[in-house]
Amino acid sequence: MSGLVEINFDGIVGPSHNYAGLSLGNLAATKNAGETSYPRAAALQGLAKMRHNMALGLAQGFLVPLPRPNGDYLRRMGASGGNSDPALTAAAWSASAMWTANAATVSPAPDTTDGRCHITPANLVTMPHRAQEWRDTARQLALAFADRAHFALHDPVPPSFGDEGAANHMRLCESHDAQGVEVFVYGRTGGAFPARQHEQASRAVARLHGLEPARTVFVEQNPAAIAAGAFHNDVVAVANERVLFTHAEAFADQAAAYEAMRAAFPALEVVEVPSAAVSLEEAIRTYLFNAQLVTLPDGGQALIVPSECRASAAVWSWCEAMLAGNGPIRRVLPVDVRQSMANGGGPACLRLRVVADLATIDPRFLLDAAKADAIEKTIAETWPEQIDPADLGRASLVQTVVGARRALLEALGLHELG
Numbered sequence: 001m002s003g004l005v006e007i008n009f010d011g012i013v014g015p016s017h018n019y020a021g022l023s024l025g026n027l028a029a030t031k032n033a034g035e036t037s038y039p040r041a042a043a044l045q046g047l048a049k050m051r052h053n054m055a056l057g058l059a060q061g062f063l064v065p066l067p068r069p070n071g072d073y074l075r076r077m078g079a080s081g082g083n084s085d086p087a088l089t090a091a092a093w094s095a096s097a098m099w100t101a102n103a104a105t106v107s108p109a110p111d112t113t114d115g116r117c118h119i120t121p122a123n124l125v126t127m128p129h130r131a132q133e134w135r136d137t138a139r140q141l142a143l144a145f146a147d148r149a150h151f152a153l154h155d156p157v158p159p160s161f162g163d164e165g166a167a168n169h170m171r172l173c174e175s176h177d178a179q180g181v182e183v184f185v186y187g188r189t190g191g192a193f194p195a196r197q198h199e200q201a202s203r204a205v206a207r208l209h210g211l212e213p214a215r216t217v218f219v220e221q222n223p224a225a226i227a228a229g230a231f232h233n234d235v236v237a238v239a240n241e242r243v244l245f246t247h248a249e250a251f252a253d254q255a256a257a258y259e260a261m262r263a264a265f266p267a268l269e270v271v272e273v274p275s276a277a278v279s280l281e282e283a284i285r286t287y288l289f290n291a292q293l294v295t296l297p298d299g300g301q302a303l304i305v306p307s308e309c310r311a312s313a314a315v316w317s318w319c320e321a322m323l324a325g326n327g328p329i330r331r332v333l334p335v336d337v338r339q340s341m342a343n344g345g346g347p348a349c350l351r352l353r354v355v356a357d358l359a360t361i362d363p364r365f366l367l368d369a370a371k372a373d374a375i376e377k378t379i380a381e382t383w384p385e386q387i388d389p390a391d392l393g394r395a396s397l398v399q400t401v402v403g404a405r406r407a408l409l410e411a412l413g414l415h416e417l418g
């Protein structure tokens with residue numbers, strides 16, 4: 001019997017979480033630029049989501065915040081880190097690594113030619129504040145997935161081919177431990193907004209991971225969706241096992257996309273939300289598709305959505321109608337991740353899915369009730385309550401943020417990352 005299970009690795013929201021409006025094309029982040037952030041509340045919301053999912057019987061892991069402010073980045077830019085260049089300072093302080101759906105692309109062992117789980121850290125080159133993440137992310141992944149018999153870790157795809165990781169990647173399969181079909185979604189243009197995932201990056205990852213061409217599908221994002229604020233495909237579509245849950249305007253050619261997926265994976269079940277029921281704008285505002293679509297221990301599927309969906313008449317009535325029908329998604333469960341949402345990160349952005357045997361992963365990155373309590377205590381005691389973007393660069397805040405991360409590493413025994 002295979003011991004492969006799906007594990008969601010959530011990013012713990014870092015103590016420097018702030019709203020600096022760094023991501024062009026991410027409407028929530030742009031709208032909230034300059035607002036006061038609440039890092040402690042943000043991290044506790046994220047932890048509550050992890051606990052919520054564990055209580056459903058799902059395996060839960062986590063990744064820790066990266067070192068911020070990133071002094072190395074500032075030095076290499078010849079900057080001081082004071083507030084003389086606010087955009088650079090904000091980049092060095094960004095807690096954006098919390099959105100671990102952008103940490104890497106993961107191809108589970110059943111899909112790869114050498115039978116190992118392949119992981120490629122995302123280069124995130126399109127956004128300056130995100131392009132600094134991969135080195136520290138790769139270090140952390142190398143620690144969590146150090147077992148070379150089971151995991152192959154690659155270098156990021158070279159620039160200038162932008163790679164945004166799992167946010168532009170979906171996997172279709174009969175069950176998580178069976179051989180799957182991997183779907184790579186790239187962007188060509190997004191009008192006024194950047195298309196962040198380059199087709200060449202997607203193709204490079206598929207080759208490096210040793211995926212069978214017949215079981216690999218490449219699909220273009222709808223340029224109009226990017227232009228409307230879907231900067232990653234996971235803002236308008238999500239897949240789990242046989243099910244693709246998608247907005248009707250997610251792909252450049254919707255019918256051709258379904259056809260290509262069905263040719264490689266005939267059992268595909270598409271749950272499509274028509275624009276007349278939920279407009280692209282409302283889908284992006286509520287992040288209905290940035291949901292975690294999960295298989296519960298009883299075999300039924302549940303959609304873990306941001307609480308913004310519950311508050312939208314259009315979205316919620318569509319969900320109720322779906323549940324009244326006989327489709328594969330049997331439950332819709334709202335979670336409150338509002339602090340992350342205000343920077344354009346929903347429940348799915350906050351997690352990286354890995355299919356593996358739990359015993360092959362460094363146990364320090366796996367969550368249980370006692371560890372969740374220890375993390376909560378550290379956050380409650382050390383995370384700043386609030387940050388005004390004008391505070392970034394202040395020496396006292398540097399001390400608080402650096403100390404908070406150190407306390408977390410200490411509590412988790414992750415000294416190597418210090």
Ligand code: SUG
Nearest residue numbers: 020021022023026029101167232349
């Ligand atoms: O890259 N926001 C992130 C949100 C990432 C969401 N991830 C997925 N869709 N998988 C981004 O735009 C805002 C940070 C700021 O503006 O300070 C930010 O980086």
